[in-house]
Amino acid sequence: MAYSEDTIFALSSGSLPSGVAVVRVSGPEALRVAAALTGTEIKARTAVLRTIRSRNNEVIDKGLVLTFPGPHSFTGENSVEFHLHGGRAVVYRLLDELAAITGLRQAEAGEFSRRAFENGKADLVEMEGLADLIAAETEMQRRLAMEQSFGGLSSIYTGWADTLTRMRALIEAELDFADEDDVPGSVSDQVWKKVVHLSDEMNAHLRQAGQGEIIRNGLKVVISGPPNAGKSSLMNVLAGSDLAIVTDVAGTTRDVLHVDLDIGGYLVRLYDTAGLRETDERVEQEGIKRALRAAQSADIVLYVEEIGQGTVLSLLDDTKKSIRIGNKIDLHQDDPATADYDLCISTVDGTGLDTLKQMLIGDLEVLNQHSGFVLPVRARQVGHLRAAQTCLVEALTNDHLGLDVRSEFLRMAGHELGKVTGRVDVEQLLDVIFSEFCIGK
Numbered sequence: 001m002a003y004s005e006d007t008i009f010a011l012s013s014g015s016l017p018s019g020v021a022v023v024r025v026s027g028p029e030a031l032r033v034a035a036a037l038t039g040t041e042i043k044a045r046t047a048v049l050r051t052i053r054s055r056n057n058e059v060i061d062k063g064l065v066l067t068f069p070g071p072h073s074f075t076g077e078n079s080v081e082f083h084l085h086g087g088r089a090v091v092y093r094l095l096d097e098l099a100a101i102t103g104l105r106q107a108e109a110g111e112f113s114r115r116a117f118e119n120g121k122a123d124l125v126e127m128e129g130l131a132d133l134i135a136a137e138t139e140m141q142r143r144l145a146m147e148q149s150f151g152g153l154s155s156i157y158t159g160w161a162d163t164l165t166r167m168r169a170l171i172e173a174e175l176d177f178a179d180e181d182d183v184p185g186s187v188s189d190q191v192w193k194k195v196v197h198l199s200d201e202m203n204a205h206l207r208q209a210g211q212g213e214i215i216r217n218g219l220k221v222v223i224s225g226p227p228n229a230g231k232s233s234l235m236n237v238l239a240g241s242d243l244a245i246v247t248d249v250a251g252t253t254r255d256v257l258h259v260d261l262d263i264g265g266y267l268v269r270l271y272d273t274a275g276l277r278e279t280d281e282r283v284e285q286e287g288i289k290r291a292l293r294a295a296q297s298a299d300i301v302l303y304v305e306e307i308g309q310g311t312v313l314s315l316l317d318d319t320k321k322s323i324r325i326g327n328k329i330d331l332h333q334d335d336p337a338t339a340d341y342d343l344c345i346s347t348v349d350g351t352g353l354d355t356l357k358q359m360l361i362g363d364l365e366v367l368n369q370h371s372g373f374v375l376p377v378r379a380r381q382v383g384h385l386r387a388a389q390t391c392l393v394e395a396l397t398n399d400h401l402g403l404d405v406r407s408e409f410l411r412m413a414g415h416e417l418g419k420v421t422g423r424v425d426v427e428q429l430l431d432v433i434f435s436e437f438c439i440g441k
């Protein structure tokens with residue numbers, strides 16, 4: 001897509017109208033464009049207030065203009081920003097004016113960022129983090145994205161790759177001097193010790209991938225249990241809104257209902273489902289089928305019953321993480337059945353709801369405290385990391401093979417790490433990754 005001899009432009013701030021709108025221009029013509037539209041020379045990297053005029057000298061707007069001569073810009077190219085009043089007509093007038101200039105065209109989605117990547121301003125992990133930063137809706141998504149986009153994760157991966165390069169150099173040296181008596185064979189012992197250590201470190205990192213994905217994509221929580229237990233009431237009280245129909249008729253909910261919540265900064269994707277029971281009613285049967293399917297795909301099932309009113313737990317396969325909840329504690333204060341539950345709540349008076357929220361995000365909080373947000377998050381990253389780790393295991397376990405073969409496994413592991421950060425083999429990926437960005441980014 002990118003012809004970097006083109007100068008590209010786009011509205012980079014959000015939807016119009018807005019208080020201020022930022023139009024970005026990047027490429028070889030950018031500085032000339034700034035001079036032409038303002039009729040002045042503009043000091044680099046300084047915000048100046050200028051009247052912005054069309055080619056036939058009509059005033060388009062009066063706004064701030066910034067120039068960033070390459071390579072010291074976001075894209076690494078000559079860049080300019082026009083900070084306009086955010087009216088639709090104002091912005092479109094400038095965009096029309098820019099489109100009419102030879103050598104300029106509208107930027108495609110992600111094209112500014114792609115140029116930044118191609119000019120070495122950031123690696124692929126940082127770029128993926130940037131996309132996540134812009135998509136982030138909760139505090140924890142933001143923190144996770146920051147670790148990626150501001151280099152925290154990249155420095156780990158490049159560190160690992162550098163270690164492997166050093167280890168291979170040591171092996172090469174050992175191979176070269178194999179005939180000579182004065183180089184001790186223990187060099188390779190040290191190398192393998194280091195590789196074991198690296199392999200363990202990568203394993204520990206990979207074990208957290210699932211959690212990283214949950215923080216990025218949301219924790220899927222499905223409410224299940226018998227009819228009339230108060231499942232829809234629980235969804236409504238957690239959402240703070242009257243989303244689901246609540247009645248005292250058993251079998252009220254049929255469809256799967258969904259709401260996204262922000263609990264303690266984590267995205268929680270909550271689903272309410274039909275009550276589970278044996279029934280001949282066809283609509284309800286379909287609802288129950290969907291309820292079971294939803295529960296199967298959950299990260300956590302909230303299994304809700306009215307305290308002491310019978311269970312349908314056997315209808316759910318209990319292989320996954322579930323929290324067994326006794327509801328309507330306001331009606332069953334002294335019932336010995338309260339002991340059967342992980343937690344008793346009331347959706348009417350709010351008992352137990354804060355504890356429930358803590359239980360949902362507890363594991364994520366522990367992870368956060370242990371490793372911050374230095375976690376792999378994307379299937380693409382995880383795939384290459386796994387492949388790299390497998391190569392290390394090959395190198396370590398094939399100790400009957402020659403040093404040259406084992407060293408080749410280390411090279412392959414380093415190559416996989418290079419794919420993560422985009423040091424190597426990146427071309428075919430770029431369209432996929434940058435098309436996910438919005439226009440203007």
Ligand SMILES: Nc1nc2c(c(=O)[nH]1)N(C=O)[C@@H](CNc1ccc(C(=O)N[C@@H](CCC(=O)O)C(=O)O)cc1)CN2
Nearest residue numbers: 012022024045066068071072073074075076081121441
């Ligand atoms: N107005 C405005 N605000 C913005 C951006 C922008 O492009 N424009 N950004 C866009 O995402 C983010 C900031 N990112 C930026 C990254 C690099 C450079 C830059 O000029 N880099 C030069 C100089 C670095 C320096 O002076 O330390 C360089 O890398 O050489 C600018 C913004 C958020 N805020």
Ligand SMILES: Nc1nc2c(ncn2[C@@H]2O[C@H](COP(=O)(O)OP(=O)(O)OP(=O)(O)O)[C@@H](O)[C@H]2O)c(=O)[nH]1
Nearest residue numbers: 227228229230231232233251252253275346347348
């Ligand atoms: N006293 C009391 N009543 C509750 C509580 N939670 C729900 N209810 C009542 O229980 C009845 C059933 O509530 P729902 O939320 O519709 O139950 P459900 O589990 O979604 O039921 P189905 O959709 O039929 O599976 C309603 O009359 C609610 O007002 C509670 O904590 N205390």
Ligand SMILES: [Mg+2]
Nearest residue numbers: 231232252253
């Ligand atoms: Mg319901």
